[in-house]
Amino acid sequence: MGARRTEWVARGIRATLAVDRVAWLASAARSALVLAFASDAVLTRYSTLAYGATRTYHPDSPEFDATLFPFEEQAFARFFPPAPARVLIGAAGGGREAIVLAQRGYEVVAFEPSAPLIAGLAAHVPEGLQITAFRASYEDLPRLEPALPGGLAAGLAELPRFDAAILGWGSFSHLLSEARQIAALQAIAAVTDGPMLVSFRVDPRRTARSGRGWCACSGGCRAGTSWPVATSRCRSGSSRPSRGSNSWRSSRGRTCGWRR
Numbered sequence: 001m002g003a004r005r006t007e008w009v010a011r012g013i014r015a016t017l018a019v020d021r022v023a024w025l026a027s028a029a030r031s032a033l034v035l036a037f038a039s040d041a042v043l044t045r046y047s048t049l050a051y052g053a054t055r056t057y058h059p060d061s062p063e064f065d066a067t068l069f070p071f072e073e074q075a076f077a078r079f080f081p082p083a084p085a086r087v088l089i090g091a092a093g094g095g096r097e098a099i100v101l102a103q104r105g106y107e108v109v110a111f112e113p114s115a116p117l118i119a120g121l122a123a124h125v126p127e128g129l130q131i132t133a134f135r136a137s138y139e140d141l142p143r144l145e146p147a148l149p150g151g152l153a154a155g156l157a158e159l160p161r162f163d164a165a166i167l168g169w170g171s172f173s174h175l176l177s178e179a180r181q182i183a184a185l186q187a188i189a190a191v192t193d194g195p196m197l198v199s200f201r202v203d204p205r206r207t208a209r210s211g212r213g214w215c216a217c218s219g220g221c222r223a224g225t226s227w228p229v230a231t232s233r234c235r236s237g238s239s240r241p242s243r244g245s246n247s248w249r250s251s252r253g254r255t256c257g258w259r260r
């Protein structure tokens with residue numbers, strides 16, 4: 001290739017970067033418009049649709065990985081009762097946490113708002129595992145709809161009480177107001193006698209490492225609306241949910257550990 005042609009090809013490739021820039025600007029503009037004009041109901045529905053279309057969460061997908069994250073293993077080892085025990089899992093997706101815990105001998109009740117994800121879990125419960133699946137968001141609680149057509153609906157309070165609960169990976173951040181966060185914690189705490197593991201996104205600008213956090217609370221308290229939050233008993237050193245940290249008043253009386 002002659003020097004002149006080499007120069008023009010190199011310049012041509014560089015010029016295509018403008019396409020990336022335009023795409024980035026379009027994406028940023030769309031985000032700004034969505035945040036400015038979409039109602040909470042639209043954002044919530046969008047989130048459910050998007051998760052339902054993500055293959056990695058489907059238990060019949062080759063990309064589905066039924067393993068636990070280190071933050072979950074640490075929280076379970078430190079705070080959770082040993083199996084057999086009853087665990088309630090919210091935002092269960094296609095059942096990542098549910099399947100692992102059921103394989104370890106826990107009896108699991110899982111709920112999730114995405115119809116395809118929770119139907120996938122209900123249809124793919126491995127033989128011998130105790131998993132009952134329902135379709136519901138945190139906002140729907142205490143009402144639990146059947147995961148599969150023809151199944152039975154239930155009320156959370158009608159089920160036998162739970163020894164522990166999980167608000168699954170990152171899901172607490174999908175609750176778009178502090179009132180919803182408190183309501184979800186109260187609904188779950190009202191039927192749970194042991195620890196609650198809550199997973200949420202944190203602002204990566206405020207944390208040194210990845211934007212994932214967890215808080216595990218243990219103790220036999222009931223939901224309440226008065227301070228003090230577990231903060232005084234929290235192990236510090238990391239960050240809080242960017243919004244709604246007051247929600248932790250609902251876990252009054254529980255010991256609380258924070259990790260990045």
Ligand SMILES: C[S@@+](CC[C@H](N)C(=O)[O-])C[C@H]1O[C@@H](n2cnc3c(N)ncnc32)[C@H](O)[C@@H]1O
Pocket residue numbers: 044047048051052057090091092093094095096097112113114117136137138139168169170171174175
């Ligand atoms: C990051 S995925 C985690 C799924 C599963 N726990 C896992 O770890 O594979 C977050 C889940 O939260 C669910 N979700 C979103 N908004 C929710 C809400 N308002 N109430 C309950 N779950 C919600 C999504 O449908 C999605 O399945």
